[in-house]
Amino acid sequence: MKIKQLLIIFWILIVYIDYYFRFLSDRYITPILEVILKKIGLW
Amino acid sequence: MDKNRILIFILLLAFSVRLAFFLGVRPWQEKVRDELILEKSGDSLGYHLLAVNLIKKGKFSFDGINPCFFRTPFYPIFVGSFYLLFGIHPWVVLLIQILIDVVTCWLIYILSLIIFNKKIATLTSLLYTFEPTIIYFNVALYTDIFALFVFMFSLVVLVWALKNNNLLFFALSGLILGMATLVKPIFQFFPVVMIIIIISGIKNINIYKFKAITLFTGFFLLTLLPWQLRNLRVGGHFCLSTISSSHPYRTIIRYEVSRTGKSFKEVSDGIGAIIKEKMDKKGIVDGCPSKGEKIRKKIFFDFFKKYWPVYISIHIKGMCRLFLTNGSYMFYKMLGGIPTEIIPEKNTVDINYIHRFKKYITKKTMLEIILFLLFSALLVITYTLAIVGFFSLLNEKKYVLAFSLTLTIGYFSFISGMVPSPRYRIPVIPIYLMLASKGLLDLLPKKRLSLSHLS
Structure with missing residues (x-):
């Protein structure tokens, strides 16, 4: 398997878990996205 | 011939998937009709009433007395015409919507065929066939499926015009986009995006550019004019809605x-x-x-x-x-399930995930969890592939195309950002599916291709 494909599978897993956390907690957006938005000062 | 057979197969598949969902929902039953299809809290009841008053009293009005300015006329006319033909049965309209959506699937194939190639076109229409949000709204009395059809039609005509430098098609595209706006006012500022696409899509011929834009905008505004005049005459306000x-x-x-x-x-x-x-x-x-x-x-x-x-x-x-939002919640509801409510806590900042997880697993039903996991997996994978597709477009130096597609997605997400519901994602779904197919084909090993090349 190419590194590119592995990276993408890894990325999908992270985003998927992140997404799952959002659903568990009935949050407005996912936890990782929230951290990013906070960093930019939009949260 | 072989490829055409694949396309026919995909269209038949699209039809049967939608029909299966339609049969599963059973919208012809009185209970389903009143509780789900013509839900009181939703917009669908409004469209239904507008259509009924249109055919019974000849008035565009919710209650048959006061004129309505909130909605644009085409969808109620569309619904009303089928009420007139087959009696007041919303399920007939839903069945027609399924047929229309199959045509939309074909239009998406044509669009990606003109923009990309046959492989991507086939894959895009296949992905569209199984897109859950689309399947759901086929069996809902909402404007979205009909509006997407008209919008895709106008995009196909525009891309055709750009490719063949045909002024008549620019005018036609403006006219059809105007019709899409009369179905759903979300498209009313979209000509700005289309003009940017036209400017970046035509190379060098300045007077021609000017003519194309004038024809496009002119016919777009001309299509909206009658309805705006009606609002001015009846309500004293020159507006679309x-x-x-x-x-x-x-x-x-x-x-x-x-x-x-x-x-x-x-x-x-x-x-x-x-x-x-x-x-x-x-x-x-x-x-x-x-x-x-x-x-x-x-x-x-x-x-x-x-x-x-x-x-x-x-x-x-x-x-x-x-x-x-992945919409598994509404899917579950439409298929007769009663979604379990997990009451959100006020302070959502510090949450104990383990506690949450336990609560979630014990309260939600198995079907809900499975639906959620499947839907979100589909969403995450599609978005990832779309991002990959976007970067591979940049790699191939197709900047104008990448820019146009991003601009289209950006427009709809910006306009709908105020009302986040999976329904408002519908106009951009075909666009990111195209990018996703591009990404998927880029990621797949190209061994088979080189082998066939050798032989």
């Missing part, structure tokens, strides 16, 4: 909800009361669109001036949410 002022206004409500912790309905009623008081003071009769809209717009602009950073933040969160 009063919905554009009601959406930003919802942001204020959302802000108040997050600030005060009250429910959406409480806040909405509160602001509604303020508007009513203001209208009463000025002696304005409720229902008069021009004055009511002015007050609503004023409230919104006052809010924006005061709290613009808050507004922008809410808007961006809304845009994120637009792409995050």
